[in-house]
Amino acid sequence: MRTTSGERGGARLKFIIAITVFAVVVYVGYLYIPIAVDAYYFKDVMQNKVDLAATQGYETNWVRDQLDKSKAEYHVPPEAIITPTKQDNQMLVRVQFTRPISFPGYTYSYDFDYTAKSTTFLTVK
Helix, strand or coil: CCCCCHHHHHHHHHHHHHHHHHHHHHHHHHHHHHHHHHHHHHHHHHHHHHHHHHHHCCCCCHHHHHHHCCCCCHHHCCEEEEEEEEEECEEEEEEEEEEEEECCCCEEEEEEEEEEEHHHHHHHC
């Protein structure tokens, strides 16, 4: 079976498009995944701090100070809003911030808004 040169060119074009789409997806993941991983680990730190504060009887300012110290390690912007509160014998902390992710021609805003609540069985009564 013989193919014409136009059919071979079509296969090349499809291959180039597929490689381009794959490269774009890899690049977007390269920019997005580290920010998402930092946010995941920062949520874990938030949970650990509120649990510790609840079990040790620390005040809300202690939680704020501890999370302020952890900002740089998890690439949390300095303008992040940290709101610790005590409610029904539980410690809560809410953190809000936005991190821009710059793609060529577009900037995506990664919005972080998470509230960590101490577990009830750990609270000091």
